[in-house]
Amino acid sequence: MKKIEAIIRKSKFGEVKNALHQIEVNFFSYWDVTGVGNEKEGHVYRGISYSTSDIQRRFLSIVVSDAFLDRTVQVILKSAYTGEVGDGKIFVSDVSEAYRIRTGERDEISLK
Amino acid sequence: MKKIEAIIRKSKFGEVKNALHQIEVNFFSYWDVTGVGNEKEGHVYRGISYSTSDIQRRFLSIVVSDAFLDRTVQVILKSAYTGEVGDGKIFVSDVSEAYRIRTGERDEISLK
Amino acid sequence: MKKIEAIIRKSKFGEVKNALHQIEVNFFSYWDVTGVGNEKEGHVYRGISYSTSDIQRRFLSIVVSDAFLDRTVQVILKSAYTGEVGDGKIFVSDVSEAYRIRTGERDEISLK
Amino acid sequence: MDTNTALDILWILIAGILVFFMQAGFTLVETGFTRSKNTVNIIMKNIMDFVIGTLGFWLIGYTIMYGDDISNIIGNPSLFFDKADEMHSLFFQTVFCATSATIVSGAIAERTKFSTYLIFSLMMTVLIYPISGHWVWQGDGWLTDLGFIDFAGSSVVHMVGGCAAIIAAKLVGPRIGKYINGKSAAIPGHNLLYGALGVFILWLGWFGFNGGSQLAFSGDSANAVAGIIITTNIAAAAGGLAALVVTWLQFGKPDISMTLNGILGGLVGITAGTAAVSPEGALAIGLICGVVVVYAIEFIDKKLKIDDPVGAISVHGVCGGLGTILVGVFAKEGGLIYGGGFHLLGVQTIGVAAIAAWALSISFVVLYILKKTIGLRVSAKEEIDGLDEHEHGISAYNQ
Amino acid sequence: MDTNTALDILWILIAGILVFFMQAGFTLVETGFTRSKNTVNIIMKNIMDFVIGTLGFWLIGYTIMYGDDISNIIGNPSLFFDKADEMHSLFFQTVFCATSATIVSGAIAERTKFSTYLIFSLMMTVLIYPISGHWVWQGDGWLTDLGFIDFAGSSVVHMVGGCAAIIAAKLVGPRIGKYINGKSAAIPGHNLLYGALGVFILWLGWFGFNGGSQLAFSGDSANAVAGIIITTNIAAAAGGLAALVVTWLQFGKPDISMTLNGILGGLVGITAGTAAVSPEGALAIGLICGVVVVYAIEFIDKKLKIDDPVGAISVHGVCGGLGTILVGVFAKEGGLIYGGGFHLLGVQTIGVAAIAAWALSISFVVLYILKKTIGLRVSAKEEIDGLDEHEHGISAYNQ
Amino acid sequence: MDTNTALDILWILIAGILVFFMQAGFTLVETGFTRSKNTVNIIMKNIMDFVIGTLGFWLIGYTIMYGDDISNIIGNPSLFFDKADEMHSLFFQTVFCATSATIVSGAIAERTKFSTYLIFSLMMTVLIYPISGHWVWQGDGWLTDLGFIDFAGSSVVHMVGGCAAIIAAKLVGPRIGKYINGKSAAIPGHNLLYGALGVFILWLGWFGFNGGSQLAFSGDSANAVAGIIITTNIAAAAGGLAALVVTWLQFGKPDISMTLNGILGGLVGITAGTAAVSPEGALAIGLICGVVVVYAIEFIDKKLKIDDPVGAISVHGVCGGLGTILVGVFAKEGGLIYGGGFHLLGVQTIGVAAIAAWALSISFVVLYILKKTIGLRVSAKEEIDGLDEHEHGISAYNQ
Numbered sequence A, B, C: 001m002k003k004i005e006a007i008i009r010k011s012k013f014g015e016v017k018n019a020l021h022q023i024e025v026n027f028f029s030y031w032d033v034t035g036v037g038n039e040k041e042g043h044v045y046r047g048i049s050y051s052t053s054d055i056q057r058r059f060l061s062i063v064v065s066d067a068f069l070d071r072t073v074q075v076i077l078k079s080a081y082t083g084e085v086g087d088g089k090i091f092v093s094d095v096s097e098a099y100r101i102r103t104g105e106r107d108e109i110s111l112k
Numbered sequence D, E, F: 001m002d003t004n005t006a007l008d009i010l011w012i013l014i015a016g017i018l019v020f021f022m023q024a025g026f027t028l029v030e031t032g033f034t035r036s037k038n039t040v041n042i043i044m045k046n047i048m049d050f051v052i053g054t055l056g057f058w059l060i061g062y063t064i065m066y067g068d069d070i071s072n073i074i075g076n077p078s079l080f081f082d083k084a085d086e087m088h089s090l091f092f093q094t095v096f097c098a099t100s101a102t103i104v105s106g107a108i109a110e111r112t113k114f115s116t117y118l119i120f121s122l123m124m125t126v127l128i129y130p131i132s133g134h135w136v137w138q139g140d141g142w143l144t145d146l147g148f149i150d151f152a153g154s155s156v157v158h159m160v161g162g163c164a165a166i167i168a169a170k171l172v173g174p175r176i177g178k179y180i181n182g183k184s185a186a187i188p189g190h191n192l193l194y195g196a197l198g199v200f201i202l203w204l205g206w207f208g209f210n211g212g213s214q215l216a217f218s219g220d221s222a223n224a225v226a227g228i229i230i231t232t233n234i235a236a237a238a239g240g241l242a243a244l245v246v247t248w249l250q251f252g253k254p255d256i257s258m259t260l261n262g263i264l265g266g267l268v269g270i271t272a273g274t275a276a277v278s279p280e281g282a283l284a285i286g287l288i289c290g291v292v293v294v295y296a297i298e299f300i301d302k303k304l305k306i307d308d309p310v311g312a313i314s315v316h317g318v319c320g321g322l323g324t325i326l327v328g329v330f331a332k333e334g335g336l337i338y339g340g341g342f343h344l345l346g347v348q349t350i351g352v353a354a355i356a357a358w359a360l361s362i363s364f365v366v367l368y369i370l371k372k373t374i375g376l377r378v379s380a381k382e383e384i385d386g387l388d389e390h391e392h393g394i395s396a397y398n399q
């Protein structure tokens, strides 16, 4: 099993979610994070112009079976894309065990 | 060392925390996330009935030594359980290094 | 590639961030979590004195190429340090794939 | 000046100060019922409303409304109103005017260009509101002559705002994500406590709104004002109760946002007849408006598919018109159920129709021109990211 | 009507409007001192309180309290009060009644069934509050005859609310997680700014609460009202100062929630004697109440193990009774330290005891019946998840 | 008492109640414009301000200011002011005094020791504010004799607060992280809605602040008060408009925090001349202050490198002084543009200079002593973690 962590623009979340649902990835968790990266955002506050690279982003954590990995990554790459600096990143890592608390089911079966 | 990520009901957090303390798992971090999954919640807002699968959950991240892995997972499975759809998931993955910032201690010893 | 997860004091965040920038680690994501650990914080609320081990912390997630791992860990160990109980932890784990959404670039190149 | 006149002025000023505070109430309600990414924009619109209202109404709006009558249609405009013994009146009318303008803001929240909004707000202040206002309140207007009763402005203030709101909301179009495959989606407000505090402040201000419209306190006016405050309060409570019960029965849960709108609906509805009806009449008007507002919101949202995030069209437009017409039913003198026949009811209906026709058509003209010139709406990107980031460069909430 | 009477009515109405605003203050205090998952529920309880109070008191409560006296015990009830020249009085008394009812809401927050609460609130409005109120304020009640002084309602309004609160909090039981192995746990409020804003609004409203209770402004009343406002303000400040100092000394830190409660304690305490004591007397009463409220909260929480999330029992019940009794000590006429002997002190104590006995016993009867029939409390699951989700289907805070 | 006098007292009390509410406005503005980790501390400072102001001004401050004149410099102090027929005046002056003290709180927010602040607040109340106040408002002060006009306190209240604020902010030093390599960094406020609600409440209160300073309502005062309310309102609107336009042109976006400050700047600026200028004069003063406040904030922040999180120095200090001087230009009687020559302008300038000199020097002395004894500032650790955690042991926001 693989864990996919995607850090995307908040404004793209709706599209990404729909795209995931279309390929039947209906299980994930997300939260808001601040991202530091290439993108800069200009602000003015009380006469002080400043630009910050600390930008609000949404972090998605999705555990999928190995078979689902590729299509999930592809779908995120596509639906989170705008082409402008700041579109975000996707990271993949291994998961060795998975459990569904409700049933005690283990591993791949718990992800369905 | 293993990282256990548990996504549980917010209302079960108190029980899970107590159960963890009882087996001497006294170190972890948690935050609130939104979970998308099987569970649906019905709402009414201004005359519009809708149901959402985006539900408030608590995300626990616990790094334990290999020896502690099983009992920690078991304890969470038990204390987070209600039997109704939406109880959440537990994911386990490998951690290759660990440090305690205060002492610089490394790996298993830093987890005590 | 490696994922570094650092759980630090909120008050040390500015220093850690600057230190990371100095070694050219300009990409990461962070969010606020509650940490449970050795540190205890005393409070009084409406005449009830209590101490809690649930303390506000900042969680940093940084994916780096293997070559950057050591210096990044070292820099965090140094800049997040106060020497008092509660300085936090650093955990390292493997990342098998990485993508930059904007360009579709993969793995090490996407981290630059 | 004799003491009675001073007493009258004191009451008008205090009432005006209470009405001023309603701006804070509107800001809170609109902010609370929308998403956090547009909070700065909503605040700015509500503040600038009042800024523009203050300056524009003093500059020229007041005399268009209250200047010497020209053909029963409009006041004789003159610039920079400056009669030392009418300053209390200028103040009281200014805060009323600003109320009317601010209603639109809620209906078009979360997607409208700030600059366009400011221009429209100015048009409300110096053109749309004062002219129909003149017909009813200046003393020589044609609706006054007919015997039309709108004591404190169910129509003159609220329905005019509501009419401008429906045109604006229609022309600007629904928020992205509001209608998905033709189905209305719920977009919950980000802080219902702000909404509730706003409603408390509006309720508070309404005692000044209706009570102050007596424009006097000495002599018999004292008891009249007390009666107005009672009918106002009872109608508000009745509106809230009705909406609570309806939503509880219909959706299985007592709905907070509808209950709050029910209170406002009751307040808007009683405004026309507050001095003309009995407490029982106020109860009836409040209950009717509380029920109607729930269904009006549903109808506008689901059938007309006009996206009104705070329910301004239903609360101010629908309940404003309805409340004015109901004066023909419940007025102690001339009302249908008191044996007054259909005359007053007819007059009320004509007045409502005329004012609505004016407000709808002139709003359409102004907004249509704005749409075709500078545009009404921000870009999709700005809307999705939130207006605060792009229009104002700052978010309302930080660490 | 002569000018003086109009002036009196003006003040009563304005004072009533200020007291109305206290509802917003209570809402904010209760919301701020509890957890975010119950915010919608708390708002709804406070709003419906006032809705029910408005309708119920007009329907029958007012005449039970102020109707022609029957055996010095109760007023002669009649439905739909409608005397045109007493509307200002109906308004002023309505907002008082709603204050009394709303006190209970805070003490039983975060665990009580909404429907049960509404029924109890109605009972407060039409039964519990008006009857003891009649004894003191109608003019022919038995406590009036005794010479009992409760100028603006330390006992009549606040202690009655506090007595109902303690019974309710006891019968409904503590929140889950409040007592762990018999030890009281801290459950911090979710937004102390709301709490503080609420206290400012209550303080503001109290000027109307106490000042308006003069029920006149013309003639000598003007200076009397000014004096009342000064004693009110000084007692509030003294209460806050005392609580600050006590908590600073005892816990090592100046505690915000106790300081806020100290201010409220001072305000509740001065309410009975506001017109009878000097500024120095007000200082003393405020200081005493500010100290007492801190220890009362601790005592009720840790010794009685009654869970009162906002401290309503201590603030309103304890300080209400205490403040009333202290009139016997500090009243410029008849007070103990002014050489008046123990007579007034005795009368005050009897009055407090009688009113408390009434409020405690009738609340017990009503609540016990409710407990055995429809139940007082939500299920454990609803409580843990939060009342907002289950009782109202919406959370107060969204994106 | 005759009816006119009662009417006067009624207005003064109501105005005082409105000014009281400004404390809530200050609390909200300061809280909103700073970071969430210091919210409890800011609330506590604002509350204790008023507590100390209430007690200290009654104890001795009032007589230092309004007691029988000694050498045109100071009032004859006596303890525990207790004249039954001046209680309305004590109340009105108390709330003014508290306003002056509270201004300092914002400028030194997020880094100052709570205990030190309390002591300084007491000094403001019983020493700094009453003495210069005596010069202008007691009737026999030397500035009164000169013909100096500061109707409602642009200088007496606001500039005095602003002067203390600049000294305090300078001595306490900038917040950690405010100046990085000599460049000013932006530290955005954590909740701009609180800021906006605070400004609405301040605007509301200002009608009492300026209108109440007429100290009468009967006879000609009624129209005078109405005129004051109009000039106050126009200047506020003009200040907001000017700041909006300036920031829009200069930074490309209409800036909310500057617009809010512009409104406050307009209000502070008009306070001296509110009764002396025409609506057009008010417009001019408002526009000037709205522009100046934007540049003053930049200047103090970037050039003087004094860290004033909420802009208190610019809003109250700069606009206070400027507004007072502008009376010499715009006063209908004696103003420069009305052909009055330079006399009044000279007097105004002398008055401003004298009051500023007093406030700056005495504040320096007091604060310098405090700095060298108990210290002004919390430790770096406390500041970084937030004052709430260390000074009060609780955070404002919880679950």
Ligand SMILES: Nc1ncnc2c1ncn2[C@@H]1O[C@H](COP(=O)(O)OP(=O)(O)O)[C@@H](O)[C@H]1O
Pocket: A007, A034, A035, A036, A037, A038, A039, A055, A057, A084, A085, A086, A087, A088, A089, C027, C028, C029, C061, C062, C063, C064, C100, C101, C102, C111
């Ligand atoms: N190495 C990394 N580790 C963790 N998060 C990262 C990393 N690199 C980028 N991110 C996240 O991705 C976001 C977008 O990256 P950014 O560099 O701004 O744009 P782009 O990927 O288009 O060059 C960042 O704000 C940050 O949240």
Ligand SMILES: Nc1ncnc2c1ncn2[C@@H]1O[C@H](COP(=O)(O)OP(=O)(O)O)[C@@H](O)[C@H]1O
Pocket: A027, A028, A029, A061, A062, A063, A064, A100, A101, A102, A111, B007, B034, B035, B036, B037, B038, B039, B055, B057, B084, B085, B086, B087, B088, B089
């Ligand atoms: N594959 C997954 N990746 C990440 N989070 C998941 C995944 N599956 C479930 N979750 C989390 O677990 C929560 C509970 O899952 P849900 O499907 O609702 O219930 P159940 O596990 O009882 O079938 C979800 O809301 C989500 O937060």
Ligand SMILES: Nc1ncnc2c1ncn2[C@@H]1O[C@H](COP(=O)(O)OP(=O)(O)O)[C@@H](O)[C@H]1O
Pocket: B027, B028, B029, B061, B062, B063, B064, B100, B101, B102, B111, C007, C034, C035, C036, C037, C038, C039, C055, C057, C084, C085, C086, C087, C088, C089
């Ligand atoms: N095993 C763990 N898994 C996850 N988070 C941990 C773990 N151990 C510690 N932490 C995090 O690190 C923080 C600091 O740890 P603590 O034990 O208080 O101090 P120290 O590391 O100095 O002994 C905790 O609050 C928690 O957020």
